[in-house]
Amino acid sequence: MDSTPILQVDGLSLRYGGVHAVQGVKFAVRRGTCFAILGRNGAGKTTTLRALMALGPKPEGEIQFDGRPTVGWKSYEIARAGVAFVPETRGIFPSLTVRENLVLASRPGNIAADERWTLDRAFDLFPRLRERLDNGGGQLSGGEQQMLSIARALLTNPKLLLLDEPTEGLAPVVVQQLRDALARVKQTGLTIVLVEQNLQVALSLADEMIVLGKGLVRWGGHRDEFESATDVRDTWLSI
Ligand SMILES: Nc1ncnc2c1ncn2[C@@H]1O[C@H](COP(=O)(O)OP(=O)(O)OP(=O)(O)O)[C@@H](O)[C@H]1O
Numbered sequence: 001m002d003s004t005p006i007l008q009v010d011g012l013s014l015r016y017g018g019v020h021a022v023q024g025v026k027f028a029v030r031r032g033t034c035f036a037i038l039g040r041n042g043a044g045k046t047t048t049l050r051a052l053m054a055l056g057p058k059p060e061g062e063i064q065f066d067g068r069p070t071v072g073w074k075s076y077e078i079a080r081a082g083v084a085f086v087p088e089t090r091g092i093f094p095s096l097t098v099r100e101n102l103v104l105a106s107r108p109g110n111i112a113a114d115e116r117w118t119l120d121r122a123f124d125l126f127p128r129l130r131e132r133l134d135n136g137g138g139q140l141s142g143g144e145q146q147m148l149s150i151a152r153a154l155l156t157n158p159k160l161l162l163l164d165e166p167t168e169g170l171a172p173v174v175v176q177q178l179r180d181a182l183a184r185v186k187q188t189g190l191t192i193v194l195v196e197q198n199l200q201v202a203l204s205l206a207d208e209m210i211v212l213g214k215g216l217v218r219w220g221g222h223r224d225e226f227e228s229a230t231d232v233r234d235t236w237l238s239i
């Protein structure tokens with residue numbers, strides 16, 4: 001088993017105009033784990049994820065994915081190297097059917113044939129999508145769109161899955177379904193970076209985490225340590 005982190009971020013900084021959206025962000029994600037990025041609105045969570053995907057302005061600092069520095073790469077090159085991104089906006093094609101959305105996303109990646117995500121495996125994870133196969137993406141509920149967006153990302157057969165607030169704005173029962181599905185995805189051994197404001201969801205999935213506040217890493221550590229870090233919660237998470 002390769003023990004070097006699949007993702008290493010060091011000194012990541014990004015500015016919009018004169019404002020530092022993230023500053024000197026550093027973290028490492030071990031293979032096969034779930035890593036959460038927590039923080040309030042405007043803390044820099046989305047900016048960090050987008051920087052990993054080379055979306056937005058070029059960042060300062062270093063990003064190493066799977067042993068290679070990726071700052072300066074194009075988004076499609078990062079995707080091809082095995083990083084899949086589920087944005088807050090979900091990024092599905094509303095005018096295409098569920099089936100078309102899934103088929104278009106599918107590619108073998110660099111994954112052994114018997115470990116690959118297929119349409120059948122995606123339906124096993126999200127049975128709802130099978131029922132909605134011939135519906136347009138735009139006809140789906142918010143929860144179904146999120147399922148479709150995650151399924152599309154999985155069908156690219158990535159090595160690393162980036163999720164930006166997958167449960168945001170969804171009903172509690174759907175939040176639970178998504179949480180359970182992500183737990184199953186984690187069990188397959190896929191590495192996940194999860195941005196999540198639902199602390200219960202984050203803590204039930206993440207092995208390690210950082211807390212961002214105003215663009216800086218305010219805390220980092222293991223989930224078990226986080227349980228007792230009440231000052232971090234009070235200062236950088238609670239509203
Ligand atoms: N395109 C942009 N232009 C200017 N400022 C931006 C832009 N995108 C983000 N920002 C600013 O950068 C900071 C970090 O934003 P970011 O979207 O990364 O936060 P976030 O942690 O994802 O918040 P949320 O929980 O609301 O999604 C904020 O101050 C935000 O206003």
Ligand SMILES: [Mg+2]
Pocket residue numbers: 045046047088
């Ligand atoms: Mg965000």
